[in-house]
Amino acid sequence: PPEEESSLELLSPPPRPRKNKVARTPGTEAPGSATPTAKPVKSGAPKRESRRPNGDGSTPSVPALAQPPRLKKADVVQLVKPKAKPENPDLDDEDETLTLDDAPAKTLLAPPERPQAKPKRPTNVRKGKEWEDEEEDNPDKAKAVKAKAGAKGKRKPLLIEDDEDFDIDQQNVEEEPTAVSISIARPPKPNQPKPTSSPPMPKGRKPSRPSKEGRGDQAAASGRNTRDQKVVAKTPEIVTLTGSMSMRELSELVKIPETEIIRNLFTKGIAINITQTLDMETCTKVIEELGIEVDTPEKESAATKSEMLELTDLENLQLRPPVVTIMGHVDHGKTTLLDSIRKTKVAQGEAGGITQHIGAYHVDVDHGGKIQQVVFLDTPGHEAFTAMRARGTKVTDIAILVVAADDGVQPQTREAISHAKAAGVPLIVAINKVDKPEAEPDRIKQELTEQGLVPEEWGGETIMVPVSAIKGENLDTLLEMILLVSEMEELSANPNRSAKGTVIEAHLDKSRGPVATLLIQNGTLRVGDCIVAGASLGKIRAMVDDRGDRVEQATPSFAVEILGMNDVPSAGDEFGVYPTEKEARAVADTRAAERRENRLQQAMSRRVTLSSISAQAQEGRLKELNLILKADVQGSVEAIVASLEKLPQNEVQIRMLLAAPGEISETDVDLAAASGAVIIGFNTDLASGAANAADREGVDIREYTIIYNLLDDVQGAMEGLLEPEEVEEHLGIVEVRAVFPVGKGSVAGCYVLSGKVMRNRRIRVLRGDTVLYNGVLDSLKRMKEDVREVNAGYECGIGTDKFNDWQEGDRIEAYQMTMKRRTLSLV
Known part of the structure; x- marks a missing residue:
């Protein structure tokens, strides 16, 4: 009977429903069969009828319910065009093949399944936001979201509250609220403190699209860090220079790009390129x-007496003689004064009575x-020897x-x-x-x-002694003042240690080799020292x-x-004594390597200048005077080179091929x-x-003993390379007192x-x-x-072929054009 079959079905194991096989068309019926299948057989009971007692008066194990409550469909955002929906959706039309009488208890108690054929795009489990079009089933909710987000964007984020695809344990929602941060509606902001390093989003900016494991938040933070790292370094107010450097090193030092440095300097008339190595100046x-x-x-070469003393010397200090430097203007009698003190004739050995290099005497x-x-x-005292005076x-x-x-008082005095x-x-x-x-x-x-x-007799602190070097007047008083000041x-110094001091002068002697004059400032120097x-x-x-x-x-x-x-x-180098030759050689090799590097950088920095000079010389705009300088000592070489560099070289460039102390050799020729x-x-x-x-070979060799003559001859040679200029030479003034017609003129x-x-x-x-006429007098x-x-x-x-409009009172200036030798000028 039908009643027994229904009871048998209720007591039998519940059928295992198959996904995606449930009939969706209303009125479709499954074939009647007592065997449990994926599609339960539709009974003859009317739809949605309350469960009745069985024939034996027993009540079924499952209470009779009108219909189990179904979860409300979520407002899923569809980016594609949604399907047309009936105006009055009926819940009974969605599943007509399954009734309460036929469904087993386990099936009724199981959570409802959402058919997977209906949604067009599955929702990502970890996403808490979806993008929603404005025209959706819930227009009021969409309008509210749009009003909050602003009027610019047309597509705004909307949180999904009832998505049935979320696999979340509802029992743990309240215990672990952080596990549902992507499912429930927006969590309260006060319960989620923001990191201090993350600034708030500006108003009106679209939020970043969220991705897996908070990738959107990380990307936003990374973007902010990148913007922070692009802040330009502040230009320093003061920098320290230790030597020549490349343009890139200079750019890193001043925190300014190379191109900006070149552009700024070009506007100021300084032309440099990006590959140029710049010297210190x-x-x-x-x-x-x-x-x-x-x-x-x-x-370091600028040695002073205080730098020569060390802490270990303080226990063995002894008084030492004073080192006195005689300074002053040229021809003011410095060497003659020293000659009178030493009772020798040093001044007579000097060319022209001018001291050429440093002499040290006791x-x-x-x-x-x-x-x-x-x-x-x-x-x-000559102005060319500034470096030597500074060393002294x-x-x-x-x-x-x-x-x-x-x-x-003269310039060298100042x-x-x-x-x-x-x-x-x-x-x-x-x-x-x-005495004069x-x-x-x-x-x-007064000067x-x-x-x-200010002299002492005038209330100052400067000792002034009037002397006569030739007659020897007041020399004893001068020496007394020197010892008093000493x-x-x-x-003091420590004589019981290895020597340290300064090179006063050095030169190359053809018979003795390199010769150096040393001033010992601390310690004792002995023969055989390294x-x-x-x-x-x-x-x-x-x-x-x-x-x-x-x-x-x-x-x-x-x-x-x-x-x-x-x-x-x-000259001016410091010297020191080392215990072994090995240690001394290591120090010398290190210093030699540093000097080679400095010379190389200086040569590279001058390369651009020399190339431009050569180009100008080839075009005839610039001429060159090649020189080879050989002098007695290094100090003379420095003085002559410094003086030659002061000569104007805008039209004639001096190229010093070689400048060194020593004799003139065949190699120089x-x-x-x-x-x-x-x-x-x-x-x-x-x-x-x-x-x-x-x-x-036809080489011109010029020998000098006085620096004045050397500089004058070099300047004359430079002026001789200049093209002569045509100048106007005035002849006379003539006045017109009468006009006589002659023929047509x-x-x-x-x-x-x-x-x-x-x-x-x-x-x-x-x-x-x-000016009426400017031409030749014919x-x-x-x-x-x-x-x-x-x-x-x-x-x-006076008559001319090209001018006849003479009048009484006209003035005539007579002149001629002559070629004149040009002189060097700074212009």
């Missing part, structure tokens, strides 16, 4: 043009019945400023004062030549007061003092000449012959065969007011301030005779 100019302050540390002075020693450094000041203890009483003040050494003024009738010591004191040196300074001076290495073979005697050792404050160096050191250079020798000799080679009767007038020369006819007559010229005070007749 150019870097300083470039950085200053950018408005940045430059801090240039002092080089003298014995009787002070209070005790013999004390004073070491003198004689520096040149940096190693001195007391400076003697010599001022001629009949000349006064320079010497500045050197002494910069070095911080005491200054004593020796007013020389007071035109001497004015008071005027000299020195204007330079900041005692006040408490000059010494490093700058990048030069050597083992002392012999030492000679200022009197020509060989010595075995030299104590602090004394100057000696040494032999045994492998190369000529540079070969170099000059190959490059068309002129060899200049200063206080040096010619090697054997050099003169014959010069005659054979006219002739002016004139009177020569000044100078003269010449035929076939040029004239300029002026009427008032207006006809010049006197008393009807053709003449070549007429001088002032005579009458003459």
Whole structure:
């Protein structure tokens, strides 16, 4: 019977429904069968009828319900066009084949399944937001979201609240609220604190589309970090320069791009390129043009007496003689003063009475019945020897400023004062030549007061001693003042250690090799010591003092000449003694490598300049004068090169192919012959065969003993390379006093007011301030005779082929064009 079959079905295992097989069309029926299948058999009971008691009066195990409540469909956002829906959707039409009478208990209690054929795009499980079109089933909700988000966007995010595809344990929702951050509607903002590093989103900006595992938030944070990293570094206010550098290094130093540096400098007239290596001087100019302050540390070679002392020397300090530098203007009597003190004739050995390089001498002075020693450094007074004077000041203890009483303060006098003040050494003024009738010591004191040196008798602190170097007046007083100041300074050193000091001078001797004059500032120097001076290495073979005697050792404050160096050191280099030759060689190799790198960078920086010079020379805009300079000592080389660099070189460029101390050799002649250079020798000799080679190759060798003549001849040679210029030479002034018609033209009767007038020369006819004619004078007559010229005070007749409009009162200027040798100019 049907009742038994229904009871049997209820007691049998529940059928396992198949997904995607449920009939969706209303009115479709499954074939009647008692066997459980994926599609339950539709019973004859009416639809949605309440469950009735069985025939035996028993109540079914499942309570009779009208219909289990179904979850409300979620407002799923469809990006594609949604299907048409009936105006009055009926829940009964969705599943007509399944009834409450036929469904087993397990099926009724199971959570409802959502058919997968209906949604067009499955919702990602981890996404908490979807994009919704404005025209949706819930227009009120969409309008509310749109009003909150702003009026610009047409597609706004909407949180899905009832999506049935979310596989979430509903029992743990309240216990673990963080697990449902992508399913429920927007969580309350106060319950989710924002990280401090994440700034709020600006109003009106679209939110980033969320992705898996919060990728959108990470991307937004990464974007903010990237923007923060793009902040341009602040330009420093002050930078420190240690040497030459490339354009890239300069850009990194000042925190400005290379292109911007080049563009700014180009607008200011400084042309550089991105591959150029800039020397220290150019870097300083470039950085200053950018408005940045430059801090240039002092080089290590600028040795001072305080740097020579170490902490270990304080226990063994002993008094040492003072080192005195004699400074002043050229020809003010510095060497003569030293000669009078030493009782020798040093000045007679100097060419033209001018000191050419530093000499170091020591003298014995009787002070209070005790013999004390004073070491003198004689520096040149010529303006070319600025570097040598500066070196002498940096190693001195007391400076003697010599001022001629009949000349006064001169440029080198002011320079010497500045050197002494910069070095911080005491200054004593020796007013020389007071024995001359035109001497004015008071005027000299007044001029020195204007330079900041106030004499003691005027209430100042500067010691001023009037002396006469020739007659020897007041020399004892000057020496007493030197020793007095020395005692006040408490000059001391440690003689019980290895020597340290400064190279005063160095040169290459053809018989003895490299020779260096050293001033010992601390320690004791001995024969056989391993010494490093700058990048030069050597083992002392012999030492000679200022009197020509060989010595075995030299104590602090004394100057000696040494032999045994492998190369000529540079004047001003520090020297030191090392225990072994291996240690000394390591130090010398390191310094030599640094100097090679510096020279290479300087050569690269000059490459662009030299190439542009060559291009201008090929075009005829710039000429070159090639020179080879050989001098007696390194100080003379530096002085001559510095003086030549001061000459104007905008039209004629000096190319110094070689500048070194030593004699002129055949190699120098070969170099000059190959490059068309002129060899200049200063206080040096010619090697054997050099003169014959010069005659054979046609090389010009110029020898000098006074720097004035050298500079004048070089300047004359540069001016000789300049093209002569055509200049106007004034001849005379003529006045027109009568006009005589001649044929078709006219002739002016004139009177020569000044100078003269010449035929076939040029004239300029002026009427008032207006120039009527400027051309050649074709006809010049006197008393009807053709003449070549007429001088002032005579009458003459003047005629031209191209001008006949003469009037009385016209003024004629006679002149001629001549070629004149040009001179060097800075323009």
